Amino acid sequence: MALKFEGISKSTSAATTIYDALRKAIIEGELEVGEPLRQDEMAKLFNTSRIPVREALSRLEEHGLVKTRRYKGAVVCGLSADEATGIFDFRALIEPEVMRRAVPKMSRELLQQARGYCEAFSQSTEPLHWGDLNRDFHSTLYGVSGLAYHLEVVDNAMDRVDRYLRAQLVLSNGIDRANIEHFGIMEACEKGDADLAAKRTFDHIEGAKNSLLHGIST
Amino acid sequence: MALKFEGISKSTSAATTIYDALRKAIIEGELEVGEPLRQDEMAKLFNTSRIPVREALSRLEEHGLVKTRRYKGAVVCGLSADEATGIFDFRALIEPEVMRRAVPKMSRELLQQARGYCEAFSQSTEPLHWGDLNRDFHSTLYGVSGLAYHLEVVDNAMDRVDRYLRAQLVLSNGIDRANIEHFGIMEACEKGDADLAAKRTFDHIEGAKNSLLHGIST
DNA sequence: GTAATGTATTTTGGATCCAATTTTCAAGCT
DNA sequence: AGCTTGAAAATTGGATCCAAAATACATTAC
Numbered sequence: 001m002a003l004k005f006e007g008i009s010k011s012t013s014a015a016t017t018i019y020d021a022l023r024k025a026i027i028e029g030e031l032e033v034g035e036p037l038r039q040d041e042m043a044k045l046f047n048t049s050r051i052p053v054r055e056a057l058s059r060l061e062e063h064g065l066v067k068t069r070r071y072k073g074a075v076v077c078g079l080s081a082d083e084a085t086g087i088f089d090f091r092a093l094i095e096p097e098v099m100r101r102a103v104p105k106m107s108r109e110l111l112q113q114a115r116g117y118c119e120a121f122s123q124s125t126e127p128l129h130w131g132d133l134n135r136d137f138h139s140t141l142y143g144v145s146g147l148a149y150h151l152e153v154v155d156n157a158m159d160r161v162d163r164y165l166r167a168q169l170v171l172s173n174g175i176d177r178a179n180i181e182h183f184g185i186m187e188a189c190e191k192g193d194a195d196l197a198a199k200r201t202f203d204h205i206e207g208a209k210n211s212l213l214h215g216i217s218t
Numbered sequence: 219m220a221l222k223f224e225g226i227s228k229s230t231s232a233a234t235t236i237y238d239a240l241r242k243a244i245i246e247g248e249l250e251v252g253e254p255l256r257q258d259e260m261a262k263l264f265n266t267s268r269i270p271v272r273e274a275l276s277r278l279e280e281h282g283l284v285k286t287r288r289y290k291g292a293v294v295c296g297l298s299a300d301e302a303t304g305i306f307d308f309r310a311l312i313e314p315e316v317m318r319r320a321v322p323k324m325s326r327e328l329l330q331q332a333r334g335y336c337e338a339f340s341q342s343t344e345p346l347h348w349g350d351l352n353r354d355f356h357s358t359l360y361g362v363s364g365l366a367y368h369l370e371v372v373d374n375a376m377d378r379v380d381r382y383l384r385a386q387l388v389l390s391n392g393i394d395r396a397n398i399e400h401f402g403i404m405e406a407c408e409k410g411d412a413d414l415a416a417k418r419t420f421d422h423i424e425g426a427k428n429s430l431l432h433g434i435s436t
Numbered sequence: 437g438t439a440a441t442g443t444a445t446t447t448t449g450g451a452t453c454c455a456a457t458t459t460t461c462a463a464g465c466t
Numbered sequence: 467a468g469c470t471t472g473a474a475a476a477t478t479g480g481a482t483c484c485a486a487a488a489t490a491c492a493t494t495a496c
Contacts, residue, residue, distance in 0.1 A: 012288075013288055013479070013480095014479080014480070015479085015480095017275070023473045030236075038446095038447075038448095039447075039448070040446090040447075040448095047481075048450085049480060049482070050481090051269070051479080051480055051481070051482095052479080054448090054449085055272065055273060055276050058233070058273050058276050058277055059276055059277070059279075059280050059339075061277075062277050062281065062369075063280065068485085070230075070231055070448080070449085071446080071447075071448050071449075071486075071488060072447085072487090072488075073447070073448065083366065083367065085366055086366055086367040086368070087367050088373070089365070089368075090365075090367050090368055093311060093312065094311060094312075097311055099357035137388065147304055147307070148301065148304055149244065149301065149304040149308050149375075150304050150307075150308055152282075153308070153371055153374075154489045156371075157367075171415055194477095196339075202492085209471070231449070231450095232449080232450070233449085233450095255479095256476095256477075257477075257478070258476090258477075258478095266450075266451085267450060267451045267452070268451090268478085269449080269450055269451070269452095270449080270450070271448095272478090272479085288457085288479085289456075289457045289458060289477075289479075290457090290458075290459095290477085290478080291477070291478065291480050302472080
């Protein structure tokens with residue numbers, strides 16, 4: 001476990017701070033799948049007692065990021081190929097609909113902001129930033145849909161597959177495919193074509209799924 | 219707060235026992251929306267310390283059943299009309315697809331079991347059993363879809379709206395509509411018509427949504 | 437040498453205690 | 467009366483301590 005941390009803020013609870021940090025570390029793949037998260041170790045790392053650590057682990061488990069067994073502790077959750085497929089199928093069902101409902105509400109400013117993330121993503125060479133920029137891009141567009149619950153659930157689904165997605169982007173030319181698709185989605189949004197944007201969102205997710213499963217893109 | 223409880227099992231953790239009991243109480247409407255859940259009170263009720271109570275509350279919050287504010291404690295979550303609509307729209311997106319994928323895998327035994335729940339639901343006069351029977355019915359059919367993640371998420375969505383659904387069933391003739399629709403879904407499943415089952419599932423959820431929002435059914 | 441067994445260490449789950457914050461409510465002031 | 471104010475009570479967040487279970491490891495029997 002090679003996790004660093006300096007100082008906890010006073011304005012937010014220790015449990016939340018720990019939860020956020022561990023969530024980020026898991027999503028970014030900093031913690032390996034199957035790696036045990038010892039309460040003592042975390043407590044020392046965050047300069048707290050084990051109590052807020054346990055609350056954080058409990059929350060992480062509800063989000064499917066760790067798996068806990070009684071008296072055995074928590075380990076970072078992995079996904080089987082089937083499970084990953086299931087989550088992508090799920091996203092392919094939800095996100096196009098969110099996009100369809102969002103397009104009519106997109107202001108000029110919002111589109112500019114999204115295009116900014118899109119271009120930043122295409123120009124970034126740092127894999128660790130890809131995840132954030134990718135999510136900023138999609139979340140910005142989805143956000144105006146007004147479908148709060150859909151967004152909450154999509155966020156959760158993204159949390160579970162982000163690691164695998166980044167790994168895939170790094171290994172193959174998936175990053176090129178992602179960029180082409182992102183600009184395609186942007187274009188449809190800017191044209192105000194909700195159905196096209198939805199279709200391209202669907203294809204984008206299916207593409208990611210297949211590239212992940214076959215280990216090859218395009 | 220009129221909550222009763224006798225003895226916790228030793229085989230499962232106290233936190234889990236408390237979580238399950240509170241979840242059930244909230245879903246069944248035994249605890250009113252906005253009602254504060256005091257840690258001390260819960261601890262005494264379950265004969266434990268506040269530690270497992272806090273873990274249970276933390277988990278409930280991740281599931282959207284309670285809302286916590288720092289140093290203020292947890293209260294039972296309610297839903298605005300918009301939020302409820304959003305959750306039904308979400309279900310109307312997921313569940314028909316789950317049903318479509320489940321129909322081809324339904325065995326004769328499974329169909330019989332589902333029909334059993336369906337008939338029990340139609341004959342039960344006890345509102346408190348409606349929720350369980352309704353979910354047994356749907357979960358039995360959905361279960362064979364193999365879409366584990368979809369099911370997990372649907373379960374969560376059901377948790378959030380079950381209370382309102384039951385209230386609606388009690389107040390109007392929604393129970394009749396629900397029965398008609400259930401048997402319609404059963405029929406489609408027994409015929410092996412996946413598309414029809416999916417469409418009827420969609421209509422079932424839309425019907426529930428509208429009956430809930432307008433306060434009147436058909 | 438290997439497998440079984442019993443003990444020590446580690447680790448988690450829970451209880452009790454303390455600190456920080458909010459809420460309550462009574463006293464005082466205008 | 468109505469509004470501040472400030473101390474006491476109530477409540478949550480976190481630390482420390484103890485019990486229960488699992489794991490590691492040494493010892494013994496074969």
